[in-house]
Amino acid sequence: MRELKFSQALNEALHQEMERDEDVFVLGQDVGKMGGDFGVTKGLWKKYGDRRVIDTPLSEAAMLGLSNGAAFTGLRPVVEIMFADFITECFDQIVNNSAKAHYMFSGQLTAPIVLRTANGGGFRAAYHHSQNPEAWLMNIPGITVVAPTTPYEAKGLLISSIRSENPIVFFEHKMLYSTSGEVPEESYELELGKAKVKREGSDVTIIASMKMCEYALQAAEELAKDGISVEVIDPRTLVPFDKETIFDSIAKTNRVVVAYEAPKTGGYGAEIAGMLNDEMFEFLKAPVKRVASKDSPVAFSPKLEDYILPNYNEVLEGIKEVVEY
Amino acid sequence: MRELKFSQALNEALHQEMERDEDVFVLGQDVGKMGGDFGVTKGLWKKYGDRRVIDTPLSEAAMLGLSNGAAFTGLRPVVEIMFADFITECFDQIVNNSAKAHYMFSGQLTAPIVLRTANGGGFRAAYHHSQNPEAWLMNIPGITVVAPTTPYEAKGLLISSIRSENPIVFFEHKMLYSTSGEVPEESYELELGKAKVKREGSDVTIIASMKMCEYALQAAEELAKDGISVEVIDPRTLVPFDKETIFDSIAKTNRVVVAYEAPKTGGYGAEIAGMLNDEMFEFLKAPVKRVASKDSPVAFSPKLEDYILPNYNEVLEGIKEVVEY
Amino acid sequence: MGLEINKLKQMYYDMNLIRRFEEKVDEHSKKGNIPGFIHLSIGQEAAQTGVMHVLTESDYKFPDHRSHGVCLLSGSPKKKVMAEIFAKKTGLCEGKGGSMHIADVEVGNMGNNAIEGSITATGLGTAYASKYRGEDNVTAVFMGDGTCGRGELHESMNMAASLKVPLVYVLVNNGYAISTKAEEAHSFPENLSDRAAGYDIPAEVVDGNDIEEVYNAMNRAVERARNGEGPSMVELLTYRWQGHFSGDPASYRPKDEVQKWKEEKCPIKNLRVKLENEGVASEKLDKLEEDASKEVEDMVEFALESPEPELEDAVKYIYAEPYESMKEGK
Amino acid sequence: MGLEINKLKQMYYDMNLIRRFEEKVDEHSKKGNIPGFIHLSIGQEAAQTGVMHVLTESDYKFPDHRSHGVCLLSGSPKKKVMAEIFAKKTGLCEGKGGSMHIADVEVGNMGNNAIEGSITATGLGTAYASKYRGEDNVTAVFMGDGTCGRGELHESMNMAASLKVPLVYVLVNNGYAISTKAEEAHSFPENLSDRAAGYDIPAEVVDGNDIEEVYNAMNRAVERARNGEGPSMVELLTYRWQGHFSGDPASYRPKDEVQKWKEEKCPIKNLRVKLENEGVASEKLDKLEEDASKEVEDMVEFALESPEPELEDAVKYIYAEPYESMKEGK
Numbered sequence A, B: 001m002r003e004l005k006f007s008q009a010l011n012e013a014l015h016q017e018m019e020r021d022e023d024v025f026v027l028g029q030d031v032g033k034m035g036g037d038f039g040v041t042k043g044l045w046k047k048y049g050d051r052r053v054i055d056t057p058l059s060e061a062a063m064l065g066l067s068n069g070a071a072f073t074g075l076r077p078v079v080e081i082m083f084a085d086f087i088t089e090c091f092d093q094i095v096n097n098s099a100k101a102h103y104m105f106s107g108q109l110t111a112p113i114v115l116r117t118a119n120g121g122g123f124r125a126a127y128h129h130s131q132n133p134e135a136w137l138m139n140i141p142g143i144t145v146v147a148p149t150t151p152y153e154a155k156g157l158l159i160s161s162i163r164s165e166n167p168i169v170f171f172e173h174k175m176l177y178s179t180s181g182e183v184p185e186e187s188y189e190l191e192l193g194k195a196k197v198k199r200e201g202s203d204v205t206i207i208a209s210m211k212m213c214e215y216a217l218q219a220a221e222e223l224a225k226d227g228i229s230v231e232v233i234d235p236r237t238l239v240p241f242d243k244e245t246i247f248d249s250i251a252k253t254n255r256v257v258v259a260y261e262a263p264k265t266g267g268y269g270a271e272i273a274g275m276l277n278d279e280m281f282e283f284l285k286a287p288v289k290r291v292a293s294k295d296s297p298v299a300f301s302p303k304l305e306d307y308i309l310p311n312y313n314e315v316l317e318g319i320k321e322v323v324e325y
Numbered sequence C, D: 001m002g003l004e005i006n007k008l009k010q011m012y013y014d015m016n017l018i019r020r021f022e023e024k025v026d027e028h029s030k031k032g033n034i035p036g037f038i039h040l041s042i043g044q045e046a047a048q049t050g051v052m053h054v055l056t057e058s059d060y061k062f063p064d065h066r067s068h069g070v071c072l073l074s075g076s077p078k079k080k081v082m083a084e085i086f087a088k089k090t091g092l093c094e095g096k097g098g099s100m101h102i103a104d105v106e107v108g109n110m111g112n113n114a115i116e117g118s119i120t121a122t123g124l125g126t127a128y129a130s131k132y133r134g135e136d137n138v139t140a141v142f143m144g145d146g147t148c149g150r151g152e153l154h155e156s157m158n159m160a161a162s163l164k165v166p167l168v169y170v171l172v173n174n175g176y177a178i179s180t181k182a183e184e185a186h187s188f189p190e191n192l193s194d195r196a197a198g199y200d201i202p203a204e205v206v207d208g209n210d211i212e213e214v215y216n217a218m219n220r221a222v223e224r225a226r227n228g229e230g231p232s233m234v235e236l237l238t239y240r241w242q243g244h245f246s247g248d249p250a251s252y253r254p255k256d257e258v259q260k261w262k263e264e265k266c267p268i269k270n271l272r273v274k275l276e277n278e279g280v281a282s283e284k285l286d287k288l289e290e291d292a293s294k295e296v297e298d299m300v301e302f303a304l305e306s307p308e309p310e311l312e313d314a315v316k317y318i319y320a321e322p323y324e325s326m327k328e329g330k
């Protein structure tokens, strides 16, 4: 099958959805003429013009406000927040408007927005262009958080997100943009709220998404040589979490690692560990191991950044530790 | 000893700190002439005038900006964000400025701000005046989150917070403002980062702060009649978490309940459960039970609100469940 | 431009309706029949009524926290507004929203948001949707003087003007944000709405207690919007008679200031004088007042008698499209 | 007001220093010696130099993302600015900050924040601190045309004017926010800084490539601030020669536009012509240029030779006051 880059897969999803549905439009800084800071919106402006592709000013709050309001009337805005660190600028619109509108007005309207944003470290971009803020979004009932790992998922999940009636924060790890993979040409959806077993195994389960999922698969491959059978699960949707798939896996392996790139304390894996402790207590033969970033901001110096962020080796060692427990 | 209301204890702390240290000033909406929406800043403006007590417009972002900048020069701003739901408006200043400034400029400056804010439900105030956003602040290294339960703690912890070099978010549960308790007249500090064992017990540990801590103490009293010995721990500082005190307790009781008012999934207790699973695995004889809000926004109808928020009975039953596991 | 007598009579009725409504809400809030805190707009009835007489049910309206009157005049079954404030199942949002979160999407009431000012940004989106679809409906967002401090308003104005969307900013300037006077915490040359000029947005300042002035200014703004000429701002100078919320003693205000507004600038009394001068019989006006009172009494009765929401409503509508993995039994 | 020749010569040197500095940064960024992305200000040297010649080390300065020159002229050991950009331990922030987070508090460089516009709010605080303490230092915040979209700027202006703090908004208008022209995404009557009037803040628009105009406008603004007359805005019209970041081909801009600015409006060339007309010998000016080049070469050498931070630096300074419960062994 044809290969595409992650960013191209996203781009194709946008092209196909805008073609299919006149109600879909995109907005963001430099998404038009320039085609987006990471090239994800390339060609859209040329094809659809100012009406459906809006180059906005640096006004994250108003961009989300516009998206919410338009979505309330049935339009399907896809808004690009250039870096995930900037969701702090529109956090109110996400928390107090997108997430709650459907509920607080008792179902009278929906807020089908997709907020696309580039997260993650490794880009040597320091504090305000490197964060992994998924945990800030985990305690906000109503929000859906989606995080693809492969180009195939990027396309399918973005299409599903655009078609969903729920407000969605869609993370695009910036170190994945240039990775390649097979992507069907036709339009397709991938189910939201559903995790994917990416490699079957029987000794230990690792739950990891985005860049960490790449590490997990690599580590599984490596450990297979030592006879350790690792099951790799990519949640794909971080909120709400697909318990079923994970519980089935844990019931089999009884050992779990959760790998995520955000600071360890209070991060995404905290909830998974808490949930497993609560609902799978009898099945756990070892503590849920969390491989994550140090509890530190992301420093500029590459040497420090590499030390702060979780790396492949820590994933590998984490799995071993749990297996040997 | 003399009794004060929670709000009066806070007020006394502010009076004493402003008296003691010329660098302390307060700002917020209606904190001046009116003395604050909940009366916490009463009398300050009359005594200290416009210079040290600023009535601001509805500009949460700029209020935090002003606080950060002033703190960088060594002043000690205490900024009131009327309701905790509004920290979404100044989230960037907290996350990307207060929390990181000391680190990213390699220790050249500090950001000793105190952001006081009223959190919590039960006030029939619905979506935007009822939230418990502590979990949004748990994955932001650099921030300290303080949450007093009694008037005594309110005063001592606020004084310590003002004197701390760290940026602090200080939660005041709005249903506690009118509770009373003994408060020394003189100025005193309570150690930040330190939990408090509020009742000793041997069968089960409950970790609970603010309003949930009141329920926990009540439940402990009740269960004592049935011969169940409950240890009650109030974290007082939610971030960073005092592991030592809690671990000592679990090593003894082997059973834990965490009670918090925010939505269960991704809430404060998720991290505690995850941490205990990780670091106290061998000691746990039952899953860490989380008693929390439904995964829902806080509805207006009192009937619905009472159903959504965790109540006394759920705390009681939660403890029993863990004991009987 | 003077308005027709019949229109003014309808407005007179509506203003009385709002006043009676607010009085009853205040009463039942104090009695404990209404939960939560309540922001009343007694004294501001002309601002609400004048604006709402220009807008239609197909226009998008974003009321703010002090907007019961806006909700009442949107075209909804009025008793459902009252029932909502009483937290009843028969309310517009089935009791889930309350005084600060009342929506009725069918008549273009897109709901309030109690984070002040955030609707100025949300309103951008409905206005953009009208333009996107080539429809001629407009969006009106309500905001107070204090709310002008919010950055979101400015982001909104910049984008609204740049995108030329049909949006009207209705600035209800009642002089206070809780205890804080506009001129104490804000800086502006003469009027708060002077700022609109910085975005190339036309603004008008009128006596917000003179219903004809309000109507005409709003009408011009809405016309501009419908004609594709982009956003406008209308600043309505008015005053709230009560405290910030029901129960607030408002001791931050001089008594004679309140007195003066009540005596000289009551929007209802002044319209009554005008109508009487135009020859409308005093009895006719009394009758309108009585009818308004009666209508409000009926609303209260309806609200009091209505049932509370069901417990199962508490977990309904959290996701518009629930996930397979969250379904029962999973 | 014409400036003294000696001052202009110093400015000439400084502008050359910035240009050489940026050229070297560009070169080493492309070579891979500098990590991350880099925003260059070639073409904007007069705006930075003119402003910095007015400010002193006791003034608070908040540079933005395109502000290497501002950091260079703050009074810091200059090689430490370069070393910071190279992520070296000898940098001003020990390599932790990088191009977008350079601070040197000792000389009043309070550090950038790569969330554009947020320093306009933070600057309120240092300005308030000056007033609070009765000191006469001022705060200058830098921002681009695109950054004027941010709500925080407006919250800042409203509060700054209301509190009358000594704050100067330095709006460096280079016509583009990445690929987006100011007039495409913003709405304003004639100039972006016209908005300041809405807050009763005086603003001046000057040719940002004419160093004397920049200096004089900034000087007036700073004087007002020092005299307790409150905030001002200075809008400096300029142009960046490179793309948004080092490596950006900037294909969104017409080639002849760039060419025109380079040829007709080079701030360095124009000052050179002026100085020559004033009788300064060409050789003298050449010498200044060479010295500047030499100084930059030395900085690069220093940066290249400097060590990286230690691993233990990664977890240092997370809390200014670490907690007992976090100490070793607990």
Ligand SMILES: Cc1ncc(C[n+]2csc(CCOP(=O)(O)OP(=O)(O)O)c2C)c(N)n1
Residues within 6 Å of the ligand: B029, B058, B060, B082, B086, B089, C065, C066, C114, C115, C116, C117, C143, C144, C145, C146, C147, C148, C174, C176, C177, C178, C244
């Ligand atoms: C973002 C935000 N900040 C603060 C508040 C608290 N608050 C509610 S109403 C209000 C005053 C609003 O004043 P104004 O805009 O003049 O409206 P008015 O109450 O006078 O109608 C304040 C401070 C809020 N709801 N939202």
Ligand SMILES: Cc1ncc(C[n+]2csc(CCOP(=O)(O)OP(=O)(O)O)c2C)c(N)n1
Residues within 6 Å of the ligand: A029, A058, A060, A082, A086, A089, D065, D066, D114, D115, D116, D117, D143, D144, D145, D146, D147, D148, D174, D176, D177, D178, D244
């Ligand atoms: C809040 C925020 N939004 C978006 C960005 C991404 N970004 C960085 S610089 C920039 C353009 C800024 O343009 P301008 O203010 O004109 O400054 P210039 O780059 O031209 O110097 C953008 C969109 C950011 N850093 N912060």
Ligand SMILES: [Mg+2]
Residues within 6 Å of the ligand: C144, C145, C146, C172, C173, C174, C175, C176, C177, C178
């Ligand atoms: Mg007001």
Ligand SMILES: [Mg+2]
Residues within 6 Å of the ligand: D144, D145, D146, D172, D173, D174, D175, D176, D177, D178
């Ligand atoms: Mg620019």
